[in-house]
Amino acid sequence: MRSRFLMLAGLLALGLFGAAAQAAEEVNLYSARKEELIKPLLERFTKETGIEVNLVTGKADALLQRLQSEGRNTPADLLLTTDAGRLHRAREAGVLQPITSTVLENAIPASYRDPDGYWYGLSLRARPIMYVKGKVDPAELSTYEALADPKWKGRICIRSSSNIYNQSLVASMIASNGVKTTESWARDFVANFAQPPRGGDRDQISAAAAGRCDIAIANTYYLAMMLNGSDATQREAAEKVGVFWPNQADRGTHVNVSGAGVTAASRNKANAIKLLEFMSKAESQRWYAETNHEYPVLEGVAWSDTLEDWGQFMADAVNMGRLGELNAEALMLMDRAGWK
Amino acid sequence: MNPNPVASPQPVTRPRRLALPDAWGVGVVATALLLSLPVLVVFSFIFYPAGDVWRHLAETVLADYVVNSLLLMVGVAIGTLTMGISTAWLTSMCEFPGRRFFEWALLLPMAVPAYIIAYTYTGMLGFEGPIQDALREAFGWGYGDYWFPEIRSLGGAIAMLSLVLYPYVYLLARAGFLEQSVCVLEVSRTLGLGPWASFFRVALPLARPAIITGLSLALMETLADYGTVQYFGVSTFTTGIFRTWFGLGDSAAAAQLSALLMGFVFLLIVLERWSRRRARFHHTSNRYLQLPRHRLSGTRLALALLACLLPLLLGFVVPAGQLAVWAWQTAGTMVDADFIALTWNSLMLASLAALIAVGLALLMGYGKRLRPTPLMVASVRVAAMGYAVPGTVIAVGVMLPFAWTDNAIDAWMRAQFGISTGLILSGTLVALLFAYTVRFLAVSIQTVEAGLGKIRPTMDDAARSLGMPPRQVLRKIHMPIMRGTLLTAILLVFVDVLKELPATLILRPFNFNTLAVRTFELASDERLADASTAALAIVVAGIVPVIILSRSISRSRPGHEHAA
Numbered sequence: 001m002r003s004r005f006l007m008l009a010g011l012l013a014l015g016l017f018g019a020a021a022q023a024a025e026e027v028n029l030y031s032a033r034k035e036e037l038i039k040p041l042l043e044r045f046t047k048e049t050g051i052e053v054n055l056v057t058g059k060a061d062a063l064l065q066r067l068q069s070e071g072r073n074t075p076a077d078l079l080l081t082t083d084a085g086r087l088h089r090a091r092e093a094g095v096l097q098p099i100t101s102t103v104l105e106n107a108i109p110a111s112y113r114d115p116d117g118y119w120y121g122l123s124l125r126a127r128p129i130m131y132v133k134g135k136v137d138p139a140e141l142s143t144y145e146a147l148a149d150p151k152w153k154g155r156i157c158i159r160s161s162s163n164i165y166n167q168s169l170v171a172s173m174i175a176s177n178g179v180k181t182t183e184s185w186a187r188d189f190v191a192n193f194a195q196p197p198r199g200g201d202r203d204q205i206s207a208a209a210a211g212r213c214d215i216a217i218a219n220t221y222y223l224a225m226m227l228n229g230s231d232a233t234q235r236e237a238a239e240k241v242g243v244f245w246p247n248q249a250d251r252g253t254h255v256n257v258s259g260a261g262v263t264a265a266s267r268n269k270a271n272a273i274k275l276l277e278f279m280s281k282a283e284s285q286r287w288y289a290e291t292n293h294e295y296p297v298l299e300g301v302a303w304s305d306t307l308e309d310w311g312q313f314m315a316d317a318v319n320m321g322r323l324g325e326l327n328a329e330a331l332m333l334m335d336r337a338g339w340k
Numbered sequence: 341m342n343p344n345p346v347a348s349p350q351p352v353t354r355p356r357r358l359a360l361p362d363a364w365g366v367g368v369v370a371t372a373l374l375l376s377l378p379v380l381v382v383f384s385f386i387f388y389p390a391g392d393v394w395r396h397l398a399e400t401v402l403a404d405y406v407v408n409s410l411l412l413m414v415g416v417a418i419g420t421l422t423m424g425i426s427t428a429w430l431t432s433m434c435e436f437p438g439r440r441f442f443e444w445a446l447l448l449p450m451a452v453p454a455y456i457i458a459y460t461y462t463g464m465l466g467f468e469g470p471i472q473d474a475l476r477e478a479f480g481w482g483y484g485d486y487w488f489p490e491i492r493s494l495g496g497a498i499a500m501l502s503l504v505l506y507p508y509v510y511l512l513a514r515a516g517f518l519e520q521s522v523c524v525l526e527v528s529r530t531l532g533l534g535p536w537a538s539f540f541r542v543a544l545p546l547a548r549p550a551i552i553t554g555l556s557l558a559l560m561e562t563l564a565d566y567g568t569v570q571y572f573g574v575s576t577f578t579t580g581i582f583r584t585w586f587g588l589g590d591s592a593a594a595a596q597l598s599a600l601l602m603g604f605v606f607l608l609i610v611l612e613r614w615s616r617r618r619a620r621f622h623h624t625s626n627r628y629l630q631l632p633r634h635r636l637s638g639t640r641l642a643l644a645l646l647a648c649l650l651p652l653l654l655g656f657v658v659p660a661g662q663l664a665v666w667a668w669q670t671a672g673t674m675v676d677a678d679f680i681a682l683t684w685n686s687l688m689l690a691s692l693a694a695l696i697a698v699g700l701a702l703l704m705g706y707g708k709r710l711r712p713t714p715l716m717v718a719s720v721r722v723a724a725m726g727y728a729v730p731g732t733v734i735a736v737g738v739m740l741p742f743a744w745t746d747n748a749i750d751a752w753m754r755a756q757f758g759i760s761t762g763l764i765l766s767g768t769l770v771a772l773l774f775a776y777t778v779r780f781l782a783v784s785i786q787t788v789e790a791g792l793g794k795i796r797p798t799m800d801d802a803a804r805s806l807g808m809p810p811r812q813v814l815r816k817i818h819m820p821i822m823r824g825t826l827l828t829a830i831l832l833v834f835v836d837v838l839k840e841l842p843a844t845l846i847l848r849p850f851n852f853n854t855l856a857v858r859t860f861e862l863a864s865d866e867r868l869a870d871a872s873t874a875a876l877a878i879v880v881a882g883i884v885p886v887i888i889l890s891r892s893i894s895r896s897r898p899g900h901e902h903a904a
Binding site for chain 2 (some may be wrong): 028034035036037054055056057058059061062063065066069070071072073074075089160162164167196197198199200203206207209210211212229230231233237327328331332335336340
């Protein structure tokens with residue numbers, strides 16, 4: 001019994017010191033980006049500047065909840081998410097602060113950052129239409145809206161409406177076409193599904209390659225990862241599909257950003273801004289493009305070969321914050337349309 | 341004298357003349373309150389209006405959540421009972437080659453987290469997987485030309501969960517069968533009941549409390565599961581809670597959904613208690629002999645072997661084998677210094693949480709034994725509710741009061757002394773361990789209560805009349821008698837914490853990862869092969885305690901040969 005109490009007391013003490021230890025040169029990061037996809041960059045930052053980076057990774061919603069409940073005493077200086085909707089939600093919740101930085105403003109185009117500087121996009125991912133070569137002639141494809149046509153019945157694979165990327169896609173359609181039009185589109189679109197939504201983006205691509213459906217909607221970096229991964233089956237599957245950029249004649253293909261904002265309670269604000277600026281530098285942007293096959297937000301950074309193969313495209317210019325505003329609306333609409 | 345878990349309905353109590361120290365009562369109620377805090381915090385959201393969202397849910401998806409959750413529970417109940425009881429009966433009452441091996445091997449699926457078994461089977465059996473691919477190649481089929489069971493479906497989810505949860509039923513049913521005095525069984529046989537009839541009419545009813553305990557653990561775990569149902573695209577209460585909370589940004593409606601889910605669980609518990617009303621289950625006698633096992637041969641032997649092999653193969657050998665193959669391909673890149681740290685973190689957290697949970701379970705179980713007032717009974721029940729609540733919900737329920745307290749202390753210190761204390765406990769391991777305790781207390785309480793219930797109250801009376809204070813009775817008499825039970829409880833919690841993901845993800849401190857976190861990060865990026873090394877490490881770390889557990893159960897029966 002006694003030893004157990006001692007152990008607890010020791011833990012308590014550890015906890016105390018762990019929380020209270022605030023070294024001079026550090027920056028604390030809550031990241032929805034997985035450790036593997038951020039840590040190498042952070043290590044490089046520490047090497048260059050001598051500033052230590054402490055990291056907690058997790059799901060964006062949970063990190064946001066944690067940030068909110070910790071309030072003004074939160075140790076976090078920076079919140080990093082993999083979609084704009086959550087960044088917008090963080091701003092709405094009052095846990096971010098606006099910052100100004102000429103470096104960031106020069107590097108990042110206006111539609112990929114918050115108009116008031118609450119958050120900044122750092123990399124782009126597109127959600128185009130992927131089609132099975134030989135089964136679908138790209139000339140048949142035009143827009144997301146056109147996928148509601150009955151000719152696609154039983155030919156479309158897409159994941160669940162619980163997924164944030166689909167929520168953002170539908171939000172972008174609401175922003176462009178309004179709720180009513182989008183809802184009737186969603187009903188027809190869902191009627192064309194080859195199977196009830198299940199699994200992730202890679203699963204949709206694999207299903208299409210295996211003949212389950214002719215069209216999959218997925219994020220670009222998943223396809224690029226499959227093409228460049230070590231798994232032969234996935235590579236073969238990915239080679240069977242082509243990328244089609246929808247809506248090039250109107251608003252452009254739906255894109256989303258991963259980005260970050262400085263917390264309202266930040267105690268290492270200067271270091272947090274340094275880290276943000278570091279991530280927008282050409283060298284870091286190239287790392288994103290090479291390692292995770294994301295599109296850099298910075299003009300003039302070389303793309304990976306895979307991205308080059310798919311060619312240039314026009315991206316939907318709706319401000320990312322708008323997608324966050326419409327997120328709940330989009331999810332309810334998908335519920336009504338029977339999108340599982 | 342036998343320390344193993346069998347649910348006890350109510351300890352036998354007699355009016356005692358001894359005045360009991362109130363410290364126990366206060367201690368139990370206070371602990372229960374503290375541990376119910378997260379659940380109560382989540383419940384407190386009920387009073388927020390969430391009218392529009394509820395109307396929306398009711399019109400669209402709510403029926404789905406209810407129906408799927410119910411079907412999932414019924415399916416898992418059937419699956420775990422069938423596999424758990426049949427294997428428990430065979431290994432404890434029959435003699436066949438390999439019996440001793442199966443005794444412990446049947447527990448192995450426990451070490452495999454449900455979401456991991458779901459990933460591996462999908463990789464193998466999915467439409468894009470090697471098996472269906474080979475079929476299509478061989479016969480020149482395309483999609484729609486042939487029928488193949490769809491793994492990512494409600495049926496698939498039932499199968500996955502049943503395979504990893506049946507050990508709960510097996511473990512407790514087996515203890516329940518071993519418990520039974522051979523006399524009862526002999527009497528039933530002399531009265532002309534055949535082996536089947538004596539099983540259904542004598543053994544099964546006697547083991548019922550134990551089986552129900554195992555089943556309720558399995559069902560609570562099923563209700564709280566998120567990883568599997570989400571991956572399979574089955575909309576249940578749990579996935580609904582997440583969508584509502586995060587997708588719709590409505591924490592009130594999400595909390596109300598959670599409350600509905602808990603109501604469900606509560607109803608189950610009440611129903612079961614009511615159905616057992618006045619039944620008493622005590623030792624049927626003190627005579628233990630070497631159990632006369634039925635020797636099996638011929639068709640029966642083949643069937644028995646099949647019944648034991650299938651759950652073991654499907655629940656452990658196949659998924660672990662698949663993981664091993666993947667790990668073999670990727671281990672070179674995945675095992676590094678970090679990996680050692682991850683493993684250490686996982687083991688440390690799991691051990692600490694297990695000790696805390698079992699310590700508290702002892703306190704509460706014994707307190708309830710001393711004074712079985714309705715308040716005490718209710719306290720223990722409420723404290724054990726956390727097991728049926730999804731980890732994320734518990735985590736948020738832990739986060740809010742911790743942060744609130746920290747911030748209140750900080751504000752007060754600033755006002756009084758101009759010192760900022762910052763966050764004292766939020767974001768530390770203390771918060772994380774607290775969450776584990778809340779989540780897994782049910783497992784330890786059920787086990788400990790069962791063990792205590794089997795110790796005759798006359799023992800306490802004798803010790804007390806010799807002048808021992810209650811604390812000493814617990815330490816010097818009960819704990820030694822219950823060694824096996826306590827070990828079982830510790831190991832169950834240990835394995836559960838090892839597998840735990842959602843609460844760990846949300847509450848952990850900076851730069852702190854566990855094996856489960858690593859597995860999830862890679863798997864959710866759809867990199868199953870890379871995730872396999874960490875997943876395999878969880879399984880291996882879980883196997884060791886499972887084997888120890890099994891040995892302790894085998895030894896628990898007087899007259900049972902010491903072997904495992």
